[in-house]
Amino acid sequence: MRTYLDCYPCFLRQALDAARLAGADESQQKVVLDRVFDVLKQIGSSSTPPEIGDRVHRIVRQEVGDSDPYQAAKETSTRQALVLYPRVKALLAEADDPLDVAVRLSIAGNIIDLGPDQEYDLWGTVERVLAQPFAVDNRGAFRETLSRAGQVLYLADNAGETVFDLALIGTLDVPVVYAVKGGPILNDATREDALAAGVDQVAEIVSTGSDAPGTILGRCSEEFRHLYDDAELVIAKGQANYETLSEEGPKVFFLLQTKCPVIARDMGVPVGSIVLKQGRCR
Amino acid sequence: MRTYLDCYPCFLRQALDAARLAGADESQQKVVLDRVFDVLKQIGSSSTPPEIGDRVHRIVRQEVGDSDPYQAAKETSTRQALVLYPRVKALLAEADDPLDVAVRLSIAGNIIDLGPDQEYDLWGTVERVLAQPFAVDNRGAFRETLSRAGQVLYLADNAGETVFDLALIGTLDVPVVYAVKGGPILNDATREDALAAGVDQVAEIVSTGSDAPGTILGRCSEEFRHLYDDAELVIAKGQANYETLSEEGPKVFFLLQTKCPVIARDMGVPVGSIVLKQGRCR
Numbered sequence: 001m002r003t004y005l006d007c008y009p010c011f012l013r014q015a016l017d018a019a020r021l022a023g024a025d026e027s028q029q030k031v032v033l034d035r036v037f038d039v040l041k042q043i044g045s046s047s048t049p050p051e052i053g054d055r056v057h058r059i060v061r062q063e064v065g066d067s068d069p070y071q072a073a074k075e076t077s078t079r080q081a082l083v084l085y086p087r088v089k090a091l092l093a094e095a096d097d098p099l100d101v102a103v104r105l106s107i108a109g110n111i112i113d114l115g116p117d118q119e120y121d122l123w124g125t126v127e128r129v130l131a132q133p134f135a136v137d138n139r140g141a142f143r144e145t146l147s148r149a150g151q152v153l154y155l156a157d158n159a160g161e162t163v164f165d166l167a168l169i170g171t172l173d174v175p176v177v178y179a180v181k182g183g184p185i186l187n188d189a190t191r192e193d194a195l196a197a198g199v200d201q202v203a204e205i206v207s208t209g210s211d212a213p214g215t216i217l218g219r220c221s222e223e224f225r226h227l228y229d230d231a232e233l234v235i236a237k238g239q240a241n242y243e244t245l246s247e248e249g250p251k252v253f254f255l256l257q258t259k260c261p262v263i264a265r266d267m268g269v270p271v272g273s274i275v276l277k278q279g280r281c282r
Numbered sequence: 283m284r285t286y287l288d289c290y291p292c293f294l295r296q297a298l299d300a301a302r303l304a305g306a307d308e309s310q311q312k313v314v315l316d317r318v319f320d321v322l323k324q325i326g327s328s329s330t331p332p333e334i335g336d337r338v339h340r341i342v343r344q345e346v347g348d349s350d351p352y353q354a355a356k357e358t359s360t361r362q363a364l365v366l367y368p369r370v371k372a373l374l375a376e377a378d379d380p381l382d383v384a385v386r387l388s389i390a391g392n393i394i395d396l397g398p399d400q401e402y403d404l405w406g407t408v409e410r411v412l413a414q415p416f417a418v419d420n421r422g423a424f425r426e427t428l429s430r431a432g433q434v435l436y437l438a439d440n441a442g443e444t445v446f447d448l449a450l451i452g453t454l455d456v457p458v459v460y461a462v463k464g465g466p467i468l469n470d471a472t473r474e475d476a477l478a479a480g481v482d483q484v485a486e487i488v489s490t491g492s493d494a495p496g497t498i499l500g501r502c503s504e505e506f507r508h509l510y511d512d513a514e515l516v517i518a519k520g521q522a523n524y525e526t527l528s529e530e531g532p533k534v535f536f537l538l539q540t541k542c543p544v545i546a547r548d549m550g551v552p553v554g555s556i557v558l559k560q561g562r563c564r
Contacts, residue, residue: 005298005311009291016287029287030327037319045312 001243003049006262008040011049015056018186022066035059049262050214050240057185057213068184077112077160077187078196084123088167091130102171103139103255104129107274109164110157110238110257112187135258135273142253142276145233152176153231154203155215155245156189157238157256162197165237169202177227178203183211188240214240217248236279239263245279252279283525285331288544290322293331297338300468304348317341331544332496332522339467339495350466359394359442359469360478366405370449373412384453385421385537386411389556391446392439392520392539394469417540417555424535424558427515434458435513436485437497437527438471439520439538444479447519451484459509460485465493470522496522499530518561521545527561534561 012033019032039055061067088105095101108129111120146152154169154176156162169176178199181188189197194205209221215236217225228234234252236245242254242263254277258264264271294315301314321337343349370387377383390411393402428434436451436458438444451458460481463470471479476487491503497518499507510516516534518527524536524545536559540546546553 005308005315008315009294009298012291012294016291026287033287033290034323037323041316041319045308 001048001246001263001266002045003043003047003052004262004266007049007052010260010262011036011040011052011056014053015060018057018060018069019064021069022060022064023069024060024064028063032059032063035063048214048216049243050212051216051244053240054185054212054216054219070184070187074159074187074189074193075196077158078163078193080122081109081112081160081163082197084126085163085166087123088126088164091126092167092171098171099143100139101130102168103142103276104274105164106161106168106237107255107257107276109161110255111259112158112160113259129257129274132274134276135269136267136275136277138253138278139276141250141278145251145253146172146174149174149233151232153227153234154178155208155234155236155241156180156194156199157241158187159189159193159197160187161237162189162194162199166197166199166202168235169199176203177231178205179208179215179224179227180205181211182207182209182221185211185213188213214242214244216244242267242277247282248279249281250278253277254279283330283528283545283548284327285325285329285334286544286548289331289334292542292544293318293322293334293338296335297342300339300342300351301346303351304342304346305351306342306346310345314341314345317345330496330498330525332494332526333498335522336467336494336498336501352466352469356441356469356471356475357478359440360445360475362404363391363394363442363445364479366408367445367448369405370408370446373408374449374453380453381425382421383412384450385424385558386556387446388443388450388519389537389539389558391443392537393541394440394442395541411539411556414556416558417551418549418557418559420535420560421558423532423560427533427535428454428456431456431515433514435509435516436460437490437516437518437523438462438476438481439523440469441471441475441479442469443519444471444476444481448479448481448484450517451481458485459513460487461490461497461506461509462487463493464489464491464503467493467495470495496524496526498526524549524559529564530561531563532560535559536561 015032015036019029036056092098108126111125152172152174180194181190208224210219212219236252236254238256245252256275258271258273261271297314297318301311318338374380390408393407434454434456462476463472490506492501494501518534518536520538527534538557540553540555543553
């Protein structure tokens with residue numbers, strides 16, 4: 001997905017939030033914003049929002065220095081999600097269609113976003129998403145692709161959401177490779193966050209080799225790109241993965257809730273929708 | 283009030299909204315944003331938000347050319363408010379304390395903001411504000427200053443809100459000079475908008491001589507500045523007048539609803555508050 005001009009105010013908001021969370025004083029915050037202005041003046045409209053976001057967060061790290069301001073928030077998110085995991089398993093155990101319920105649970109977990117600044121009712125979200133109609137519903141194509149796949153590449157999103165991914169991974173009935181960020185960025189899951197959620201008990205955890213938001217293939221390790229190229233089915237969680245991979249072809253399936261109005265409009269659905277969308281080609 | 287860094291994303295939002303309303307295509311919108319970045323890099327933190335906003339809207343006018351993109355929205359706001367005016371007068375007629383009710387009605391009218399992008403229930407707002415406790419309550423000082431004043435200078439805010447100002451002007455029982463913008467800016471009231479609301483029947487209408495948001499005294503005409511200097515009581519409506527005049531001394535009384543979180547924080551009250559606040563000195 002290309003960057004829209006409507007994303008620009010949001011980049012400033014993100015830069016301020018990240019700088020403050022990293023402990024920046026006001027003059028550091030101003031320096032960060034001034035550098036973000038330069039980035040926004042330079043970028044072409046073909047850059048994806050996470051590519052800009054990556055540059056914004058690099059500026060924050062360079063100017064303020066804290067390499068992982070979201071660490072505490074990530075640990076809290078994972079703990080809160082783990083508390084609910086027995087209820088998640090109980091839902092799956094009594095499901096008539098476990099794959100459908102597991103897909104919805106994984107999408108419900110996507111409500112977790114940017115930790116400290118967002119408020120959400122996690123179990124309330126689970127109950128809503130279990131009953132909510134899909135605004136984009138490519139579940140048929142997803143089931144068909146899954147039935148032919150010998151392995152699934154699963155692109156993680158946020159810490160805490162990882163716990164809800166467990167439910168889906170356990171239901172897929174094929175080996176799963178779970179790809180996490182190569183280093184801390186926002187509240188995205190790293191290997192440590194995936195381990196804290198217990199993902200290693202159901203999948204092989206790999207790193208994308210990149211600490212940019214979403215999955216910017218040109219920034220990932222060669223090893224990960226091979227994995228990606230060889231994959232028959234890619235499950236891509238969350239908005240940033242949609243923003244970076246929306247035109248990478250029909251083997252990619254995006255599972256997410258639309259929380260950003262620009263992404264929702266790009267998809268042609270309202271904010272607050274649940275989506276299982278098959279990727280398109282360029 | 284100084285400009286906070288939290289205002290920066292909002293300046294981009296305003297620039298985009300104004301450029302689009304003026305009919306800018308995407309490349310014009312990008313040029314506008316690039317020029318706004320330059321302004322934001324240059325400004326000192328002592329500038330008030332309306333001073334920056336003024337520069338933002340000048341850029342939009344220079345790049346896109348429509349000098350009054352809010353004209354239709356302003357006419358609609360005035361018409362909608364006039365429909366309610368008989369009910370407003372009836373409320374005043376049956377009031378035990380007409381001045382208190384009139385102050386509240388004037389503040390209720392301040393819900394009208396930026397026309398097309400905002401949704402509000404005008405009569406619902408009247409009913410809420412009639413019962414709502416003041417978050418800042420300098421009504422005592424206001425009554426006292428009013429009792430000694432031979433004339434009131436009333437700084438208008440938005441078109442449509444003008445109709446609710448009528449109610450207060452008619453209750454003040456002293457001659458009122460009603461100051462409007464010298465040219466179109468956002469949905470701020472100009473002479474034409476004040477005339478459409480019928481303000482000329484209860485007050486003398488004057489121009490500030492400036493088409494900047496709020497009241498930037500250094501940008502107003504000499505004639506207006508004399509009026510301002512000589513005034514014994516100034517009623518200043520709306521957020522932009524607070525942003526530009528908050529430290530211009532105790533003869534200024536701000537009547538507004540807090541709609542912006544940065545202004546609300548500056549005042550130490552929640553968003554959605556009603557405020558009658560006496561100005562302070564520098």
